[in-house]
Amino acid sequence: MEQYIIKGGNPLVGEVEIGGAKNAALAILAAAIMTDETVEIDNLPDVKDVNVLLKAIQEIGGKVDRVSRHSVTINGSMIGSVVVENDYIKKIRASYYLLGALLGKYKRAEVALPGGCNIGSRPVDQHLKGFRALGARIDIKHGMIIAEAGSLTGNHIYLDVVTVGATINIMMAAVMASGNTVIENAAKEPHVVDVANFLNSMGANIKGAGTDVIRIKGVEKLHKTSYAIIPDQIEAGTFMFAAAATKGDVMVKNVIPKHLEAITAKLMEIGCEVEEFDDAVRVVSSKGLKHTHVKTLPYPGFPTDMQPQITVTLALSEGTSIVTESIFENRFKYVDELSRMGANIKVEGNTAIIDGTERYTGAGVTAPDLRAGAALVIAGLAAEGITTVDDIFYIERGYEAFEDKLQNLGAMIEKVSTEKDIQKFKLKVG
Numbered sequence: 001m002e003q004y005i006i007k008g009g010n011p012l013v014g015e016v017e018i019g020g021a022k023n024a025a026l027a028i029l030a031a032a033i034m035t036d037e038t039v040e041i042d043n044l045p046d047v048k049d050v051n052v053l054l055k056a057i058q059e060i061g062g063k064v065d066r067v068s069r070h071s072v073t074i075n076g077s078m079i080g081s082v083v084v085e086n087d088y089i090k091k092i093r094a095s096y097y098l099l100g101a102l103l104g105k106y107k108r109a110e111v112a113l114p115g116g117c118n119i120g121s122r123p124v125d126q127h128l129k130g131f132r133a134l135g136a137r138i139d140i141k142h143g144m145i146i147a148e149a150g151s152l153t154g155n156h157i158y159l160d161v162v163t164v165g166a167t168i169n170i171m172m173a174a175v176m177a178s179g180n181t182v183i184e185n186a187a188k189e190p191h192v193v194d195v196a197n198f199l200n201s202m203g204a205n206i207k208g209a210g211t212d213v214i215r216i217k218g219v220e221k222l223h224k225t226s227y228a229i230i231p232d233q234i235e236a237g238t239f240m241f242a243a244a245a246t247k248g249d250v251m252v253k254n255v256i257p258k259h260l261e262a263i264t265a266k267l268m269e270i271g272c273e274v275e276e277f278d279d280a281v282r283v284v285s286s287k288g289l290k291h292t293h294v295k296t297l298p299y300p301g302f303p304t305d306m307q308p309q310i311t312v313t314l315a316l317s318e319g320t321s322i323v324t325e326s327i328f329e330n331r332f333k334y335v336d337e338l339s340r341m342g343a344n345i346k347v348e349g350n351t352a353i354i355d356g357t358e359r360y361t362g363a364g365v366t367a368p369d370l371r372a373g374a375a376l377v378i379a380g381l382a383a384e385g386i387t388t389v390d391d392i393f394y395i396e397r398g399y400e401a402f403e404d405k406l407q408n409l410g411a412m413i414e415k416v417s418t419e420k421d422i423q424k425f426k427l428k429v430g
């Protein structure tokens with residue numbers, strides 16, 4: 001089994017290039033099959049979830065050609081099946097986007113209930129409510145969601161909770177419905193806007209993405225496009241907090257600074273300097289870190305996908321910090337692992353009360369999910385001595401070449417799978 005081995009204590013210094021946003025890419029790939037013409041997608045991150053989705057698209061008859069590591073063409077004209085149920089697809093969350101895309105185009109879809117990180121109960125009731133409002137019948141049988149409609153008709157849909165997945169999914173299904181759809185209480189995340197821009201570049205008529213009311217005029221057909229995915233806000237934020245926790249100086253390149261405002265604001269509150277450029281941010285952490293409070297919220301609030309990374313950093317900051325997780329009820333599972341490294345954190349319900357410690361000490365820890373895994377790597381980079389992080393397949397779901405990018409910043413980290421590799425690493429780092 002592969003794991004990361006890390007010798008901590010080096011400040012991260014240098015430049016890192018951020019890839020395309022995983023959570024935009026997954027929706028955009030699914031949406032790409034909605035036209036029979038060939039779509040080119042650039043700035044695609046080479047991460048496991050993306051590759052699983054591409055495989056699922058191929059399995060139902062979509063033609064996928066890799067132009068380069070970060071670029072594919074997709075042609076959905078030969079799709080022969082609307083049933084998506086392979087073992088891999090059940091493990092990722094974004095499989096649900098095939099439901100919206102297939103339902104929108106073929107008025108029928110059968111997709112396995114989605115998986116994704118085990119961070120809470122994660123219902124899909126709002127997705128289904130939206131599809132029903134557009135005229136689909138929904139059945140859940142043998143682990144499959146079956147959606148079917150003679151035709152789809154636009155409607156007025158109010159989402160009971162702000163949900164990224166349901167907003168995007170309903171938007172996709174509504175794009176080729178007849179008439180107008182209004183989604184109220186819509187999510188405003190940058191990837192919602194990116195998917196709307198992508199669909200519009202294929203001929204859709206979507207207005208208001210990025211606000212809480214999205215208006216869609218149905219069109220009959222979508223056409224080819226060539227589109228580059230936005231940079232990954234969460235990958236960028238992860239490197240920004242890695243710089244802060246290791247007392248480093250990192251230029252995070254190929255980002256949209258506006259998308260990072262909530263992250264930047266918290267870093268400044270805890271004493272880091274953050275310099276913004278057109279498409280880069282530089283984080284310098286030269287003084288002792290200060291405590292703060294943070295609550296995860298839908299965009300433009302502080303993202304839940306950054307909660308473990310800020311918690312790991314606050315546990316190294318002076319004083320008492322409070323982190324409230326308001327999106328997913330089970331996203332503090334990594335705290336027990338972090339405690340083995342010396343963190344003082346008490347979790348009560350959806351709140352973590354953190355008493356800052358001066359340093360972590362290396363230990364063997366296990367990633368319980370994607371972002372928590374990345375956060376444990378940050379802890380290892382800041383710790384005294386050696387840390388191993390197990391179950392790194394979670395991290396590989398969403399970070400491309402994580403260890404290479406960290407090594408380029410001076411981190412002593414390697415992916416290892418045998419005792420011999422571990423001994424070799426220990427000899428190398430002394």
Ligand SMILES: CC(=O)N[C@H]1[C@@H](OP(=O)(O)OP(=O)(O)OC[C@H]2O[C@@H](n3ccc(=O)[nH]c3=O)[C@H](O)[C@@H]2O)O[C@H](CO)[C@@H](O)[C@@H]1O
Nearest residue numbers: 023093094122123124125126127161163164165166305327
């Ligand atoms: C593949 C992908 O893009 N995943 C992201 C997506 O997940 P995901 O799309 O699952 O998250 P949502 O935004 O839908 O979830 C937000 C909240 O709404 C609730 N809810 C959601 C749908 C529904 O039908 N009913 C319902 O009650 C959820 O339980 C949660 O409490 O957005 C999350 C919130 O930014 C991120 O953490 C995930 O990284």
Ligand SMILES: C=C(OP(=O)(O)O)C(=O)O
Nearest residue numbers: 093094116117305370371
């Ligand atoms: C929770 C995440 O992903 P998913 O929704 O795919 O589980 C994430 O990207 O942090």
